[in-house]
Amino acid sequence: MDQKTFEFLYYRTRGASREEIIREAGISGAEYDMMEQSLAATLLELQADHPRAATIGRDFVKLTRYLYQDRxxxxxxxxxxxxxxxxxxxxxxxxxxxxxxxxxxxxxxxxxxxxxxxxxxxxxxxxxxxxxxxxxxxxxxxxxxxxxxxxxxxxxxxxxxxxxxxxxxxxxxxxxxxxxxxxxxxxxxxxxxxxxxxxxxxxxxxxxxxxxxxxxxxxxxxxxxxxxxxxxxxxxxxxxxxxxxxxxxxxxxxxxxxxxxxxxxxxxxxxxxxxxxxxxxxxxxxxxxxxxxxxxxx
Ligand SMILES: Cc1cc2nc3c(=O)[nH]c(=O)nc-3n(C[C@H](O)[C@H](O)[C@H](O)COP(=O)(O)O)c2cc1C
Structure with missing residues (x-):
């Protein structure tokens, strides 16, 4: 993933506006529109996961305890x-x-x-x-x-x-x-x-x-x-x-x-x-x- 794509996804997941993203990621309006289309599925996944990211460290420690282990x-x-x-x-x-x-x-x-x-x-x-x-x-x-x-x-x-x-x-x-x-x-x-x-x-x-x-x-x-x-x-x-x-x-x-x-x-x-x-x-x-x-x- 190149830097522009990374920044588009990063700012887009955080709800930045089109103008802000164009400025921060250094991309043109046409590039923005293309990414919006081609990265739609990735974006949806990131947006769905994003709230879980806030507690994943704590959850990771909790859910990897032996109490939760299966065969x-x-x-x-x-x-x-x-x-x-x-x-x-x-x-x-x-x-x-x-x-x-x-x-x-x-x-x-x-x-x-x-x-x-x-x-x-x-x-x-x-x-x-x-x-x-x-x-x-x-x-x-x-x-x-x-x-x-x-x-x-x-x-x-x-x-x-x-x-x-x-x-x-x-x-x-x-x-x-x-x-x-x-x-x-x-x-x-x-x-x-x-x-x-x-x-x-x-x-x-x-x-x-x-x-x-x-x-x-x-x-x-x-x-x-x-x-x-x-x-x-x-x-x-x-x-x-x-x-x-x-x-x-x-x-x-x-x-x-x-x-x-x-x-x-x-x-x-x-x-x-x-x-x-x-x-x-x-x-x-x-x-x-x-x-x-x-x-x-x-
Ligand atoms: C898990 C880990 C990740 C680190 N990542 C970076 C890094 O990305 N860039 C960097 O310059 N130093 C990195 N370091 C080095 C630490 O900054 C460094 O160990 C710390 O400042 C203590 O200094 P010392 O190793 O000279 O004792 C990392 C160290 C560890 C253990």
Whole structure:
């Protein structure tokens, strides 16, 4: 969803006048009329949902209590979800995890010097440093696949070891890797290059509300959640776990970045529709949940 569409829907849902919307969204009268027509169904849905949005946080906590839980799909014998999405594309090799030089920084140093870092040097990350970041955050160190269950174990904890995440990377400045959007394969420990328009970095930056670190960071890690992987076992309560799991991932991004002389900044302020569009996600079965910019310290 582009910015104009977003603003049209945003102001229209709040009852702004035609003139106000034309001014705020920077659109012409003809564009307004076209949106009014083509977005009629979306608008109706937003207007119907809008009053619920005022209490959804409170309701979410209330209705995901165990008191409301029913039998899970796992208990009902529904087919188990895959632990990793199948992907195809051009493979970009990474230094193997057992051959990465271990950074010398102590855990104490990494924790105590960690700060959100939003400004970066122009120095690139090495492929080995990137490999280390992915090892710390997303790599599957174990994979079990059977008829009744499939799961991975990683260097971050996850409720029920469901690991409901997929990791994409916007490569801006990593030695030996062409800039562009990639998917990280947690079993093969490699990147898969995704065919995207040349504007992908700017599109992702716009999706992150124009936060400059998205184009300045050496790499932007974009974590998406596949909720059913966790919901198969924990039903609606699983949505709590997604965000808890994401926090663990984020802290390992921070600490691993410190360990390689880089800094990270987490990004939670993004426009969901725009970010899901950038990755080609439907926003329901899979959606962007958390983002981190990483780059060498200035
Ligand atoms: C969930 C979450 C979302 C965040 N989103 C953003 C963001 O969108 N942009 C940003 O500049 N910083 C973001 N931050 C970084 C915080 O602003 C930062 O952690 C906080 O100011 C404390 O500073 P420190 O990390 O240096 O200790 C986010 C942090 C978290 C944990």
């Amino acid at each position: 899970s799909d796992q208990e009902l014998g529904m087919p188990r979800p895959d632990a990793v999405k199948p992907r195809a594309g051009e493979i970009v090799a990474l230094p193997a995890v057992d051959r990465i030089t271990q950074p010398e920084i102590t855990l104490h140093q990494a924790i105590s010097q960690r700060r959100s870092t939003r400004q970066y040097a122009e120095t690139p990350l090495s492929a080995e440093e990137l490999s280390f970041l992915l090892w710390a955050t997303s790599w599957a160190k174990d994979f079990r696949s059977g008829e009744n269950n499939e799961f991975t174990r990683r260097n971050v904890p996850s409720a029920g070891s469901r690991h409901p995440f997929e990791c994409h990377l916007l490569i801006n400045n990593v030695v030996g890797i062409k800039p562009g959007l990639h998917y990280y394969h947690p079993l093969k420990h490699c990147l898969i290059r995704l065919e995207k328009p040349d504007t992908i970095a700017q599109d992702i930056c716009a999706g992150c509300l124009g936060q400059e670190m998205v184009v300045k960071g050496a790499v932007i890690l974009i974590l998406s959640a596949v909720p059913y992987r966790t919901a198969w076992r924990y039903q609606q309560r699983s949505y709590r776990y997604l965000y808890l799991d994401a926090g663990h991932w984020g802290q390992n991004v921070h600490l691993a970045a410190e360990a390689v002389g880089a800094g990270a900044c987490m990004i939670g302020a993004f426009q969901d529709e725009a970010m899901n569009d950038c990755l080609g996600l439907d926003g329901v079965e899979e959606f962007v949940i958390y983002i981190s910019a990483v780059g060498k310290k200035a």
